[in-house]
Amino acid sequence: MAALLSVNAVSKRFGGIVALDDVTLTVQEGEIYGLIGPNGAGKTTLFNCMTGLYGVSRGEIMLDGKPIHNRKPHLIVEQGFARTFQNIRLFANMTALENVLVGRHVRTRAGVFGAVLRDADTRAEEAASRERARALLDFVGLANKGRTLAGHLAYGEQRRLEIARALATEPRLLALDEPVAGMNPAERRQMAELFLRLRAQGVTLLLIEHDVKLVMGLCDRVAVLDYGRKIAEGTPGAVRSDPAVIAAYLGTEAAA
Amino acid sequence: MEIFVQQLINGLVLGSIYALVALGYTMVYGILELINFAHGEVTMMGAMVALTVIGLLLGLNPELPGLLVVLAGVLIAVPACMLLAFAIEKVAYRPLRRAPRLAPLITAIGVSIVLQNAAMLIWGRQYISFPQILPQMSFTVLGAHVTSLQIFIVLLCMTMMAGLWWLVQKTRLGRAMRATAQSKEVAMLMGVDIDRVISATFVIGAALAAIAGVLVSAYYGLAHYYMGFMLGLKAFSAAVLGGIGNIAGAMLGGLLLGIIEALGAGYIGDFTGGFLGSHYQDVFAFFVLILVLVFRPSGLLGERVASRA
Amino acid sequence: MLEFLRRPRTRAQARAAIILLAVLLAVLPFLVEAGLSRSWVRVLDFALLYVILALGLNIVVGYAGLLDLGFVAFYALGAYLYAWLASPHFGLHLPFWAILPLGATLAGVFGVLLGAPTLRLRGDYLAIVTLGFGEIIRIFMNNLNAPVNITNGPQGINLIDPVTIAGISFGKTQQLFGITFSSAHFYYYLFLAFTLVTVFIAYRLQDSRIGRAWAAIREDEVAAAAMGINTRNIKLLAFAMGAVFGGVAGGLFAAFQGFISPESFTLWESILILCMIVLGGMGHIPGVILGAVLLTVLPEALRYLGDWQRAAVGEVVVDPGDLRMLLFGVALVLMMIYRPEGLIPSRQRKREFHAEDGVAAQEQASLYDSRA
Ligand SMILES: Nc1ncnc2c1ncn2[C@@H]1O[C@H](COP(=O)(O)OP(=O)(O)O)[C@@H](O)[C@H]1O
Ligand SMILES: [Mg+2]
Numbered sequence: 001m002a003a004l005l006s007v008n009a010v011s012k013r014f015g016g017i018v019a020l021d022d023v024t025l026t027v028q029e030g031e032i033y034g035l036i037g038p039n040g041a042g043k044t045t046l047f048n049c050m051t052g053l054y055g056v057s058r059g060e061i062m063l064d065g066k067p068i069h070n071r072k073p074h075l076i077v078e079q080g081f082a083r084t085f086q087n088i089r090l091f092a093n094m095t096a097l098e099n100v101l102v103g104r105h106v107r108t109r110a111g112v113f114g115a116v117l118r119d120a121d122t123r124a125e126e127a128a129s130r131e132r133a134r135a136l137l138d139f140v141g142l143a144n145k146g147r148t149l150a151g152h153l154a155y156g157e158q159r160r161l162e163i164a165r166a167l168a169t170e171p172r173l174l175a176l177d178e179p180v181a182g183m184n185p186a187e188r189r190q191m192a193e194l195f196l197r198l199r200a201q202g203v204t205l206l207l208i209e210h211d212v213k214l215v216m217g218l219c220d221r222v223a224v225l226d227y228g229r230k231i232a233e234g235t236p237g238a239v240r241s242d243p244a245v246i247a248a249y250l251g252t253e254a255a256a
Numbered sequence: 257m258e259i260f261v262q263q264l265i266n267g268l269v270l271g272s273i274y275a276l277v278a279l280g281y282t283m284v285y286g287i288l289e290l291i292n293f294a295h296g297e298v299t300m301m302g303a304m305v306a307l308t309v310i311g312l313l314l315g316l317n318p319e320l321p322g323l324l325v326v327l328a329g330v331l332i333a334v335p336a337c338m339l340l341a342f343a344i345e346k347v348a349y350r351p352l353r354r355a356p357r358l359a360p361l362i363t364a365i366g367v368s369i370v371l372q373n374a375a376m377l378i379w380g381r382q383y384i385s386f387p388q389i390l391p392q393m394s395f396t397v398l399g400a401h402v403t404s405l406q407i408f409i410v411l412l413c414m415t416m417m418a419g420l421w422w423l424v425q426k427t428r429l430g431r432a433m434r435a436t437a438q439s440k441e442v443a444m445l446m447g448v449d450i451d452r453v454i455s456a457t458f459v460i461g462a463a464l465a466a467i468a469g470v471l472v473s474a475y476y477g478l479a480h481y482y483m484g485f486m487l488g489l490k491a492f493s494a495a496v497l498g499g500i501g502n503i504a505g506a507m508l509g510g511l512l513l514g515i516i517e518a519l520g521a522g523y524i525g526d527f528t529g530g531f532l533g534s535h536y537q538d539v540f541a542f543f544v545l546i547l548v549l550v551f552r553p554s555g556l557l558g559e560r561v562a563s564r565a
Numbered sequence: 566m567l568e569f570l571r572r573p574r575t576r577a578q579a580r581a582a583i584i585l586l587a588v589l590l591a592v593l594p595f596l597v598e599a600g601l602s603r604s605w606v607r608v609l610d611f612a613l614l615y616v617i618l619a620l621g622l623n624i625v626v627g628y629a630g631l632l633d634l635g636f637v638a639f640y641a642l643g644a645y646l647y648a649w650l651a652s653p654h655f656g657l658h659l660p661f662w663a664i665l666p667l668g669a670t671l672a673g674v675f676g677v678l679l680g681a682p683t684l685r686l687r688g689d690y691l692a693i694v695t696l697g698f699g700e701i702i703r704i705f706m707n708n709l710n711a712p713v714n715i716t717n718g719p720q721g722i723n724l725i726d727p728v729t730i731a732g733i734s735f736g737k738t739q740q741l742f743g744i745t746f747s748s749a750h751f752y753y754y755l756f757l758a759f760t761l762v763t764v765f766i767a768y769r770l771q772d773s774r775i776g777r778a779w780a781a782i783r784e785d786e787v788a789a790a791a792m793g794i795n796t797r798n799i800k801l802l803a804f805a806m807g808a809v810f811g812g813v814a815g816g817l818f819a820a821f822q823g824f825i826s827p828e829s830f831t832l833w834e835s836i837l838i839l840c841m842i843v844l845g846g847m848g849h850i851p852g853v854i855l856g857a858v859l860l861t862v863l864p865e866a867l868r869y870l871g872d873w874q875r876a877a878v879g880e881v882v883v884d885p886g887d888l889r890m891l892l893f894g895v896a897l898v899l900m901m902i903y904r905p906e907g908l909i910p911s912r913q914r915k916r917e918f919h920a921e922d923g924v925a926a927q928e929q930a931s932l933y934d935s936r937a
Binding site for chain 3: 289290291345347348351352355356357358359360362363365366367368369370371372373374376377430485489493496503535536538539541542543545546549554
Binding site for chain 3: 125189
């Protein structure tokens with residue numbers, strides 16, 4: 001398997017705070033890669049660096065061998081890397097379907113003239129987009145919610161809508177920031193099943209999660225961040241028995 | 257060289273007035289993140305009220321000593337503007353504290369229109385002249401011409417700024433203001449009465465603005481219902497130049513802008529081979545504003561706050 | 566009115582409504598002239614002009630959520646370009662259909678030039694910078710009469726050619742098909758045509774890939790960027806589109822008035838157009854149209870206040886013209902406090918302004934921390 005994403009010695013500072021300190025990791029094509037660590041460890045910051053919302057202070061990030069650090073977010077999406085947010089960031093006053101359609105933006109072309117003239121190409125593109133968006137809503141289990149305003153959806157539905165919206169950009173790599181936070185066990189199982197279906201379709205997943213059981217059961221490999229440093233990486237089994245990890249994180253969580 | 261010194265002095269005088277007005281913008285922005293568009297109009301109101309009082313007093317007895325008459329004007333104008341600002345905040349801004357960002361800005365524009373047109377209805381469209389009652393002396397410094405009024409303006413502005421500095425750094429109210437600017441939630445938890453702090457901020461800014469209004473009309477010898485608009489914009493530019501939200505920045509920005517403007521107006525003809533003349537003076541503030549916002553949005557003294565995704 | 570047209574119950578009803586509206590619009594200037602006076606036909610013309618302007622600004626403010634207080638600059642550019650190319654000022658007399666595309670392009674280019682460096686600023690800063698830009702343009706218009714006379718300074722440019730179509734000059738009253746058309750009538754139909762095109766374009770843009778991208782940026786710029794939208798370009802596009810409408814309206818205005826001066830392009834004009842949008846319902850086309858018509862017609866109606874005063878007290882105590890802006894200001898404040906979504910808002914906008922935990926209320930942090 002080839003490395004789809006490689007993070008090489010990335011550091012990120014905010015003034016005096018070192019949020020990421022020399023982090024190196026690689027995500028292989030086709031795997032589910034877990035990123036865990038206590039609150040404030042720098043997981044979300046790493047996501048933000050990878051997806052272009054933050055620049056890196058040092059180091060490099062490559063997607064498929066091409067550098068993506070310090071690039072504009074939309075270019076990274078175009079290269080096939082999409083994400084969701086820990087604190088859901090949907091377009092609350094747009095419908096669920098419109099939210100997914102926004103995700104189609106990067107894979108469609110129609111400009112002002114197409115919009116005004118609605119020529120055959122534009123109509124075809126729009127129809128295809130809508131069809132695809134409906135299929136994605138269906139895929140995440142929101143088939144009958146297309147016309148509902150995103151802000152009116154239930155919490156779990158919003159999380160799933162965010163995934164559908166990200167999928168609409170046709171990512172090869174999908175980064176999910178705490179996608180099952182705040183869900184009950186039944187919903188979590190549903191989500192886990194959704195992730196497996198995604199992988200079966202060839203999407204590589206990068207997953208930040210606190211639910212250790214879920215991560216351990218789902219991920220092929222796991223990295224552990226603590227205070228901005230990677231303290232362990234490997235199969236779930238190996239990481240679970242790593243003393244540094246137990247001390248930093250699992251010790252407290254596993255005991256609970 | 258004489259032109260240079262002369263323009264430098266003119267710039268310093270104007271700049272200290274800008275600084276005084278800029279403080280009002282920066283304090284309110286520091287606490288509410290609101291561009292109080294109406295602040296320039298409060299300045300204008302200060303000038304208008306003072307001139308009305310001065311006119312009335314001189315009407316009663318033209319022999320009254322000039323300094324005393326002007327002082328009386330100021331003593332009425334300052335509380336009048338404080339009251340006005342208090343009312344504006346309470347009626348127009350307070351209901352919108354939780355509204356989307358642009359709502360209070362639009363309201364502020366509305367308030368500005370109201371004040372300007374109210375002033376036009378009350379005082380008319382014509383220029384009102386500032387009576388020549390202040391003692392006039394003039395000196396020559398390095399070949400440049402300096403009047404006693406200019407010196408007085410600079411000194412008074414410096415004093416006011418020093419006073420404000422003391423108030424913000426040393427008093428209980430000042431501490432509460434700084435705490436609120438840092439974080440409203442935390443300040444509230446620490447027992448700060450946010451509403452009172454915000455009112456106080458508006459009121460203090462208005463007091464400074466009223467004085468600035470009187471000074472600027474004394475300096476130019478004129479007042480006009482429209483004067484607050486340009487003055488306000490320039491002062492706002494000054495606040496941005498210094499780093500909005502930063503009190504020392506407003507002072508620095510005001511002085512710098514005044515000097516840039518004066519030197520710019522003095523030399524623009526030479527730079528453009530006579531193509532553009534000194535009537536482009538008003539353009540400088542906007543160029544400075546745009547350049548600062550584009551290249552260093554945090555201003556000279558402002559610190560950059562990292563954004564969160 | 567348009568709302569009713571968009572949600573007709575049956576096809577026949579829809580057709581009937583459209584025909585009714587078309588007939589009404591077609592005879593409106595004659596009704597107005599008969600019922601009120603010819604000067605009211607001019608008011609009608611201005612109302613249409615403002616509908617174009619407001620819909621243009623609405624693309625920027627309503628769709629993309631960018632507060633532009635310098636919109637009048639593009640209006641001015643269009644107007645001055647028209648005056649330069651069709652008046653004795655430079656001795657050029659190009660036909661209007663040749664100038665309008667030039668004006669639209671010029672305004673659009675200026676929109677991009679202004680937007681490129683400023684559009685990453687946060688909302689209220691953008692407002693002030695655009696305001697500054699508008700003032701700079703006005704100051705230049707005011708002063709570029711020496712040493713080379715480009716704008717003729719505060720006096721403005723006179724004797725601008727009226728629009729001529731099929732040999733008919735719109736500048737004077739003429740008989741056509743046995744009906745008397747005044748200049749105001751001709752321009753009414755011209756402006757109406759432009760207005761209809763504008764409305765059409767505004768609807769089409771809103772409901773398109775680009776329109777959704779604008780909405781996404783307005784809702785949450787960071788999320789929009791993370792979903793693959795090139796926020797800078799899409800915002801520039803909004804700016805340029807708005808500017809194009811401003812430029813076209815400016816050209817129409819110059820031809821209609823026959824005279825322009827910097828006085829017509831002050832900040833207050835920008836604010837007036839913004840008021841129309843806010844009053845009617847930001848982002849909602851029928852609302853914006855209503856706002857533009859109301860704010861053009863009401864001040865004219867206010868003139869009657871002068872007559873009433875004369876009748877009641879024997880003299881005009883308060884000049885109604887002076888009262889106009891004051892009332893606008895009051896209306897703006899009251900609207901923002903009591904009905905920020907406008908008179909006829911879109912359903913979405915209503916929610917936005919009344920949601921307790923609304924996303925709109927959440928701070929829209931700027932996007933890039935380390936490269937800004
Ligand atoms: N924009 C920012 N500005 C300043 N500090 C930040 C910013 N973003 C994150 N941080 C800091 O970086 C650290 C890591 O945060 P984060 O990546 O959110 O952790 P996690 O997602 O692992 O819980 C925290 O100390 C946080 O306060
Ligand atoms: Mg996190």
